[in-house]
Structures are given as C-alpha cells and as structure tokens.
Amino acid sequence: MLRLLRPIWERTIVLKVEHLDVFYGDLQILWDVSFEVKEGEIVVLLGANGAGKSTTLKAVSSLLKLANGSIEFQGSRLDQVRSHKVIEFGVAHVPEGRRLFPEMTVEENLIIGSLTPEAKAKRKETMKRIYELFPRLDERKRQNAGTLSGGEQQMLAIGRGMMSLPKLLMLDEPSLGLAPILVMDIFRIVQMINKEGVTILLVEQNVKHTLTMCDRAYVLENGRITLSGTGNEFLNNDHIKEAYLGI
C-alpha cells in the first residue's frame, strides 16, 4: 500500500476541476467552480450547508451531469464516463450519510467495495489491512451494517472506500453526527491513509480540525469558490476566523 511521494514542489496535479456549472432541474447549484488536487495532498472544501460541497463531489463521481466545465483525473475526462466506471480510474467516494448497505454484513459491505478486477485480486490482503486499521470492524464483521453505531458506520464507509485501492479518496463530511472523540479518531485515520500515499479530497463543516491537518483548502459560498489557500493561511484569515471559526 505504501507509495513513495515526491517532494511537494514536484508533485503533479491529479484532479483538475474547471469551470463547473451544475443544475438540479432549473436551479443552478454550482457556478464556475474550479479547483485542483495534487498528488499526495489533503485538500479541503469548506462551506456552510447548501453551499454545494456534496454536489461538487457528486459531479466528480459522475452522479450529476455537468452543464459546463470539465473534470480531469490523471489526464482522463471523468465527466465523460458513467458513474460506475469512475472507481476504475482510482477515485473512491465515501458519500454523505455513509450510504452503507444496511442489510448486508460488514464483510459484505467491504467486498462490494472491491469489485474492480485489480481490487478483487487483492481483496483478502486489503480487507486484512482495513481490519488492522479499524479493529472494531473486525469484531463485528458478521453483523449487519445497519446495526452498527454511527462511528462504526463511518469507519466502515471509509473502509469500503479504501477496498478499491484508490489513488484519490473523496470523503463527504466524515465527522457528521459523531461525538468529538470519534471525530478526532476519524481525522487521525484519514491522515494515516494519506501518509500511505492516498490523495484526499475532504468536504467538511468541522473547520478547525480540518484546517490544521490539510495542505490546502477552498471555500465554497453559494455555489462559488470564494477563497483558496494553504491551511495556515486560512487559520490566519480574518474572514475565515469570523465566518467559520467564530473567533
């Protein structure tokens, strides 16, 4: 699983999103959204409820049609493939609200995460690795996913995403509805996954924690990117302090 990373200044752009316009029916949700993610980075999309964060991730996953713009991952146009093909490019999406298969066991949920030929070949190994990362899942592997606690469900959702051996892992509000101590756990694990060479695109409302761990961040407001910069720049930005950190 471990991949050696090049120094930060030599890293290439893996995900390039340009001039995205997305509609739900007649309602425009995203307006000219552009951002990029480099190899090995943790990039955060911040924003209030309804700002268009989840919509952005859904667009990358090809679940939504673009009115304008393009999404490129390592040179391939993701917006031109169907949603079930996206995972074959190495892009895994851990959706908002976890979206597990509630009447399947923990183990079956993990199996469903590894249906691509390459992932299937390494299914046993990867599963062992996931169980090391989340021992709680190992204890409950024969239990139905619907019977897990919120924290365990989030771990399973991340584990299921990791089963496809992704290059880019997109996480949609993994801290949603979790106790603060579990939130810390989840973020620690996200950092561990990143250190193993997986690029992370994170959508969060939990601004304080994410800014300290991310490389770069973008702010979405009413469907537009209004600000971008490194985590530290954001922590010292007056607008961010006022609007998101409440300082």
Add this chain to the structure above:
Amino acid sequence: MEVFLQTLVAGILKGGLYALIGIGMTLIMGVMGIINLAHGQMMMVAMYITYVFFHYIGLDPYATLLISMPSLFLLGVFIQMFLLNPLMKVESILPENQVLMTVGIGMVLTEIARFIFTSNYLSVKTSYSTAAIHIGGISFSVALMIAFIFACSLTVGLFVFLIKTDLGRSIRAVSQDGEAAEIMGINAEQIKIVTMGLGAALVAAAGSLLLPIYYLFPDIGGPFTRKAFVITILGGLGSTVGAIFGGVALGLAEAFGATYIGMDFEDMIGLILFLLVLIFIPGGFKRLTKV
C-alpha cells in the same frame, strides 16, 4: 384430525410453488422499486412453452424447465432492456409509470397467447398427474411433491447465488441503495436487466412445475399476478425470505379455506389474509422475522 393434516400438507406443498412465484416478484420489486404487474402473464408464457414441448415433442413437463427458464430469462432481459429501462431515461416520465408499462406488457402477452392458442382450456396429462403416495391415511400428490422439491432446490440455489457470488451481492446492493452501488462500480442498469431475467426465469419454473396439476388458458396470468402481489405484500416488500413465508402462508390459507369453508372461497380467503396483514402488520412478515 386426518382432514386437518391433509389440508396442512396440501397447503405447504402449494405454498412452495407460491414462494417461487413470490420470490421472483420480490427480487424485481427490490431492485427496480416497482411491482411487475406482468408477472403472472410471464408465467403463462412459460406454461405455454411447456405445453408445446409436451404436446408436440412429448417432452416431460419437468424436463421443459431447461427450456422455459432460459426462454423467460431472455424475455425478461428483453422487456427490461427495450421497454422498461428506456422509460427511466425520459425525465418527464415518473418511475412509477414503469408499472403501467408492465400492465401493458401483460395484456400484450395475454392477447398473443389467445391469438396463437385460442381461449380453449388446455392441460398436460402425465402418468403422475393424478398419482399419489399414501402415508398413514394422508395422501401426497406425486406431482405436487416433485414440484415442491424443485421449488425448494431453486430457492436454495437462488439464496446461495445471492449470498456467495459477487453478482448476487451486487443485486442485493442495488436493491438496498442504488446510488451507493453505482459509486462502488456496479452498473445498476445491467443489474436491473439481469434481475428482471432472473425473476422471469423463477416464475417460469413455477409455471412449468404447476402445469401437470393445473390447466392452462390465456387469462390465467391475471390471477397469478394478483397472487404474486399478495405474497410480496405478505412477506414485506423486497424481502426474499419474507416472500417464502408469504408464499407458504397464502398456500395454507387457500387450502384451509377450501377445506373448511368451501372450494368457492379459496381465492377469497387469500385476499382476506392479505387485508388482515395490511391492517395489523403493515410491514409484512419481514417485520416479524427481521430478515
């Protein structure tokens, strides 16, 4: 006491076949989110296939399973690919309108059968159609028992397929959360096509197994669509295990109704059970079994 046991046996044996009909409907219900109101009519088609091969070639009705099941699988695939899936792509059409499409498909199948075979009642008479084994005063119909054994094996086979194979797991995943299944790399459209084929093949098996002990005419589909619907509701929509309970419950209700109230009331008892379940356990047997 003997009458009671006899009725119980008859009900359970018939219930096994009903379960087979119900499971096909339930699978389709789970994955597509709609009820297939052409289900009984598909069974009718399978019964005519069995009839033709028996009547003109002399093939044993049970051997025709090998023909009727694959044929109906293909019919199901065709219906899903060219009639139901295209409806989903038109945004102004509600997904529910697929149900109307299945009603239309059922009518077309019935009328095609009437055109070819006329409305005459047909039946398949084999040496074992009326044979029975007697154990302690209770008679077991040979044809029903063979049908029951086939139905059980097919059901077990289906469960192994759904639990142990990636394709089976994918079918369950799509029925539990279609969008999440898509981002896991499952082609939901393809899964729908396979599931429709599978549901059609299962009801085809029920039709071929039923023919030696039943009769056949073009309008036989309607009552069986209704039965399949009742079984699906009894079991809890989309629950395959529930459908087995639903099938056996309907078989028992019909058998006891026919024995203790009167032959004419057979169908009514099933519908009364249906209403009682809707009123008192709206989630169906799924709520009681938790599976």
